[in-house]
Amino acid sequence: MKNHNEDKMIISVKAYHFKDLQNKLYDSDWLDAKLIIKNENKIQIITLEFWLVEELERLQNWLENISENKFMNKTLDFIDPNLNFKLMKRSNKRVVKAIYQLNEMNKIVWELLVTKENLVKLISEIKNILINFPCRCGFKHELN
Numbered sequence: 001m002k003n004h005n006e007d008k009m010i011i012s013v014k015a016y017h018f019k020d021l022q023n024k025l026y027d028s029d030w031l032d033a034k035l036i037i038k039n040e041n042k043i044q045i046i047t048l049e050f051w052l053v054e055e056l057e058r059l060q061n062w063l064e065n066i067s068e069n070k071f072m073n074k075t076l077d078f079i080d081p082n083l084n085f086k087l088m089k090r091s092n093k094r095v096v097k098a099i100y101q102l103n104e105m106n107k108i109v110w111e112l113l114v115t116k117e118n119l120v121k122l123i124s125e126i127k128n129i130l131i132n133f134p135c136r137c138g139f140k141h142e143l144n
Helices: 053-067 116-132
Strands: 008-016 030-039 042-052 075-077 083-090 093-101 107-113
Touching (some): 008 107, 030 107, 053 083, 053 116
Antiparallel strands (some): 030 042, 093 107
16 A cells, blocks of 8 residues: 555465365464555565454454545554554544554554545455455454
8 A cells, every 4th residue: 555655565475374274263264464564765675473353354344434434443452462553643634554563663654534535445454455355263253
């Protein structure tokens, strides 16, 4: 997804971590994924050590709630404690920030202006990933 600064964020999913595992909570839906941020002529590739189908579903649901102006948490956290998404205001405009904390001093940040068009595009990208990597665990996911 390209933002207003021409910076890109890509969630790249290659495969399920356990190729043939079905009906196991978490392990069946563990994905081999990378977060790719392209900004300021730099490409930063972060391996997401703990990325689940459920987390993609939660991200999609969170973005849909923002799009529909429904109440939601302003921060979306994941199993990987270094990654979160935040809804913030900057200069009277709402932005969604993807933040990956590399260490105590350094983080990678990508932001997207909250517009209907931008959210539809990002949600669509997530839906396309979920089409290719649906839930295999057999359990209902809590999305809030």
